[in-house]
Every structure is written in C-alpha cells, then in structure tokens.
Amino acid sequence: MNNQSKFSDEQPKLSPFHERQAELNIRDAWSVWNGYKFADYYYEAEYEYFCIRNTCGTYDISPMQKYLIEGKNAESMLNRMVTRDISNLKINRVTYVLWCTNEGRVIDDGTIFKLDAEKFMLTCGSPNLAWLKKASYGFDNVKIEDLTDNLAALSLQGPTSYSVLSKMGLSDIDKLKPFDFMTTDLDGVELIVSRTGFTGDLGYELWIEASAGINLWDKLYAAGENYGIQPYGEAATNMARLEAGFIMPYMEFNEALKTVNFQHDQTPFELNLGWLVDFKKPIFNGKEALIQDKKNKPKYTLTKLDIEGNKPAEASYIYSEKECKNEIGYVTSAMWSPAVKANIAMAMIKTEYLDDELWVEIYYEKELRQYDKVVRCQVKDKPFWMPERAKLTPPEKY
Numbered sequence: 195m196n197n198q199s200k201f202s203d204e205q206p207k208l209s210p211f212h213e214r215q216a217e218l219n220i221r222d223a224w225s226v227w228n229g230y231k232f233a234d235y236y237y238e239a240e241y242e243y244f245c246i247r248n249t250c251g252t253y254d255i256s257p258m259q260k261y262l263i264e265g266k267n268a269e270s271m272l273n274r275m276v277t278r279d280i281s282n283l284k285i286n287r288v289t290y291v292l293w294c295t296n297e298g299r300v301i302d303d304g305t306i307f308k309l310d311a312e313k314f315m316l317t318c319g320s321p322n323l324a325w326l327k328k329a330s331y332g333f334d335n336v337k338i339e340d341l342t343d344n345l346a347a348l349s350l351q352g353p354t355s356y357s358v359l360s361k362m363g364l365s366d367i368d369k370l371k372p373f374d375f376m377t378t379d380l381d382g383v384e385l386i387v388s389r390t391g392f393t394g395d396l397g398y399e400l401w402i403e404a405s406a407g408i409n410l411w412d413k414l415y416a417a418g419e420n421y422g423i424q425p426y427g428e429a430a431t432n433m434a435r436l437e438a439g440f441i442m443p444y445m446e447f448n449e450a451l452k453t454v455n456f457q458h459d460q461t462p463f464e465l466n467l468g469w470l471v472d473f474k475k476p477i478f479n480g481k482e483a484l485i486q487d488k489k490n491k492p493k494y495t496l497t498k499l500d501i502e503g504n505k506p507a508e509a510s511y512i513y514s515e516k517e518c519k520n521e522i523g524y525v526t527s528a529m530w531s532p533a534v535k536a537n538i539a540m541a542m543i544k545t546e547y548l549d550d551e552l553w554v555e556i557y558y559e560k561e562l563r564q565y566d567k568v569v570r571c572q573v574k575d576k577p578f579w580m581p582e583r584a585k586l587t588p589p590e591k592y
Contacts, residue, residue: 206231209256210346210407214415218425225428228321228342230257233427240532242426243433246393247533249422250352252414253392253431255399256407259304259321260342264313266335272306272314275329275479277462279472283308288373288388292462292470293325298483299450299459301325303441305390307375315341319443325451329479346407350414351397351434354421356589359387359398361417368588370398381409392431394438396583421592436527437534437579439498441465446496446526446540464492464542494523494542498578501537502569504530505558512541513553516568522547525554534578539571548573 207230209215215233223234232254235242245251263272273280276291283289285308292303304318316326323340330336350358359367364378364387375388383406391397402410415423432442441447446465453459461484462471471484501507512523523543531538543552552571557564583590 207343209254210404211254211256211348211411213408214411215254215425223427227257227428228259228319232257233425235427235429236425239427239429239433242424242430243532245422245424246352246395246426246430246434248353249424250350250354250358250397250418251424251426251430252411253349253351253426255347255349256345256404258342258347259318259323260340260345260347260401261316261323261326262313262339262341263316263326263336264310264339265333265337266312267333268312268314268336271330271333271336272316273475274477275326276306277471277478277480277484279475280306280308285310286375286377288375288390290470292467293329294462294480294484295450296480296483297450298461298480298487299453299457300447300462300465301450302443307386307388317347320449344404345401346404346410347399347401348407348410348414349391349397349399351391351393351395352422353396353583353590354418354423354592355397357591358414358418358421358423360591361421362413371587372585380406380413383409385410392438392440393434394440394577394580394584395434396581396586396589432527433529434579436529436538436540437531437577439540439577439580441467441496441540442527460494460496461487461492463487464494464496466496491545493544495545495548496526497523497541497543497548498574498576499525499539499541499552499554499571500574500578501528501539501554501556501571503556503567504537505556505567506530506537507539507541507554507556510539510554510556512543512571513555513568514547514550516553516570518553518555518568522552531578536578538574538578541571 219236225234276293278291307315370389386401388399447460450459507525507528510525514520525541528539557566
C-alpha cells in the first residue's frame with residue numbers, strides 16, 4: 195500500500211477554485227481551514243497586501259461554513275440564538291452577528307443573509323451545525339442544511355473591485371450599498387454578490403454553486419486583467435483585517451465551546467462588541483449573564499492601540515507605568531501598518547485602567563541579537579483604516 199492511498203482519508207479537501215489557485219501559488223505555501231487546503235500566501239504576503247490596498251485581490255472563502263436556515267420559524271430561531279435583533283433585517287441585506295453560551299461567552303461570529311421572508315444563510319468561520327440543531331430545538335418549522343461543500347465563495351477586495359465587476363457585465367452592481375446583496379445569473383447559474391468583506395476597504399463577496407467555481411474565476415480574472423487583480427492568502431488577510439479593527443478567532447477570541455480553561459473565552463463586552471447585544475429582545479442565549487457583564491463591567495476590554503516607534507508589539511504585555519511593575523493586559527495582534535504609517539495593535543486591557551497611562555514592553559530581534567524597549571501606547575476608538583471609498587454608492591471607478 196502506497197502513502198497516497200494509506201492517508202487518502204486524511205488529505206485536505208480541495209476548493210472549487212483550487213485548480214486555478216495552484217497555478218498561481220508559486221511558493222507552494224498552503225494551510226488548512228476547516229479541512230480545506232487553502233493558501234497562506236501565493237508569492238509574498240506584503241505584495242498581496244499592497245494589491246488589496248492599491249488594486250484588488252481575491253481570497254478564497256469557500257472553507258467558510260455556510261448554512262441554509264429556512265421555514266416559518268427560521269427568523270424566530272435565529273433571533274433567539276444570536277445577540278443582535280434581526281427581526282427588522284430586510285430581504286437582500288446582510289448583518290454581522292455573534293452568538294453565545296448561556297454564560298454569555300462567545301461561541302462564534304458570522305453573517306446572516308436574508309434571502310427571503312423565511313429563508314436565511316448563516317456564514318461563520320468554524321463548524322456550527324451541532325449548535326444550530328440545538329438552537330432549533332422547540333422550533334417545529336425550521337430546516338437546516340449545510341451548504342459548505344456545495345457553495346463556492348470568493349472575496350474580491352480593493353479599490354478596483356467595483357471596476358472589475360462592472361467590466362464583467364454585472365448589471366445593478368452600482369446600486370449595492372454596504373451590506374446589500376443581489377442575486378444575478380452567470381451563464382445560467384445563480385450568483386449571489388454581497389457588498390461585504392474582511393479588509394475595511396471597498397469589496398465584495400461572490401457565492402455560486404461549486405461546479406461553476408472555475409467559470410466564475412476565469413470570468414473574474416479576464417475582467418480584472420487591466421485592474422491589477424491578484425490572489426491573496428491568509429497572511430495578507432490578517433494584515434488588512436487588523437488595520438480595519440476586525441477580530442480574528444484564536445487571536446482576539448477563543449470559541450467558547452472549544453475553550454478548556456475557565457474564562458479564557460470572551461464575552462461580547464470584553465471584545466468591545468456590546469453594540470451587537472440588543473437587550474430589548476425578550477430572550478436570547480446568554481441574555482441574563484450579559485446583563486450582569488454589562489452592569490459589572492467586563493474585567494478586560496479589547497482596545498485598539500497606536501504604539502510609539504516602529505517595532506510591532508507582538509505577544510507583548512501592557513503595563514500602567516513605564517517601570518513595568520503593574521501588568522494590566524496583553525497584545526492580541528500587532529503590526530507596522532504600511533497604509534496607516536503607524537505601529538498598531540489590538541490588546542486585551544483591564545477595563546479599570548483604560549483611562550490611565552498605557553505602556554508596552556516590546557521584545558525584538560536585530561541581526562540575531564535580542565533587544566527590548568518600553569514605549570507609550572495611545573487608545574484609538576475608530577478603525578485604523580476605513581477609507582471613504584468603502585462607503586460610497588455607487589463606488590468610484592479606478
């Protein structure tokens with residue numbers, strides 16, 4: 195028995211776009227996401243990042259979990275599960291949501307698409323089918339279907355993304371506002387185009403049945419030939435999402451159902467996402483615990499920081515004084531931002547110290563020698579990067 199057949203059941207699944215991506219991944223740099231082989235980077239993370247910020251790029255989100263929830267009680271079931279009130283969500287709109295345990299700890303975040311009055315699609319980063327089935331207990335008229343393997347999805351992000359889709363001939367693309375989506379036809383196959391993304395810039399996400407994935411890729415890249423289109427991987431995605439101030443699982447938060455140590459998971463208020471919790475709803479998972487969390491204030495609060503100097507504060511501790519005697523928090527993500535021209539980070543900081551001085555101790559390497567320095571931090575309330583073009587309707591053509 196050869197190794198190919200011996201471990202065939204352990205091989206990662208291939209995305210509907212893999213045939214095209216493999217040709218472009220000249221570094222052969224792959225990771226695994228939800229059992230799918232997907233690119234960490236294709237050529238160089240920094241190059242791909244600049245494509246997102248200056249032209250446009252595609253990121254394969256086919257491994258993202260996608261669930262169809264439909265039936266008379268579909269909306270009621272979802273509204274009980276998530277912390278945000280979705281009862282006023284209109285058809286052809288998308289909204290960002292998260293859902294919690296009864297203890298108010300975040301299980302996952304994702305988006306809900308309202309396809310019709312009794313038909314929704316939930317997308318999220320990790321498998322949640324078991325939790326959806328638990329959440330549907332007591333709701334008789336709800337059907338849940340896992341679409342993940344049957345639905346290809348591609349994110350197109352960057353300032354020229356609108357120009358590429360216009361060149362493709364997608365009519366009415368100019369009418370899409372942020373968090374709108376539309377359904378159109380691509381050579382006889384239904385294509386959903388949503389004005390959503392994970393980069394903070396102008397961008398779209400395209401959803402089509404898996405068998406039509408290659409055709410979508412080819413048409414997109416033919417239209418984008420003169421607009422700098424380029425695939426990008428997870429490394430560039432992480433750079434762009436940090437500039438936008440978006441959270442990443444296993445960096446800013448641990449999924450509650452997978453966390454072993456007590457309170458090493460987070461609440462929405464700890465993640466600075468209290469605006470996603472609607473206490474006006476009569477009931478939802480974790481409501482009572484979250485009422486207390488808001489009343490007592492969370493122990494930690496996720497905070498955006500502008501840090502002096504140009505050395506990224508990766509895996510650093512936060513202190514309340516320059517002498518570094520009183521540890522009050524820790525950095526979750528950090529980078530030198532080329533677009534913002536600043537040393538940025540997100541950090542979990544003890545809430546009681548947010549109005550005090552903040553200092554970070556940074557360790558870094560220079561030609562194999564180790565150094566450290568202590569510098570001041572400044573709290574930022576707004577995203578580091580959120581250009582006006584991301585909001586314009588119709589967007590500008592570049």
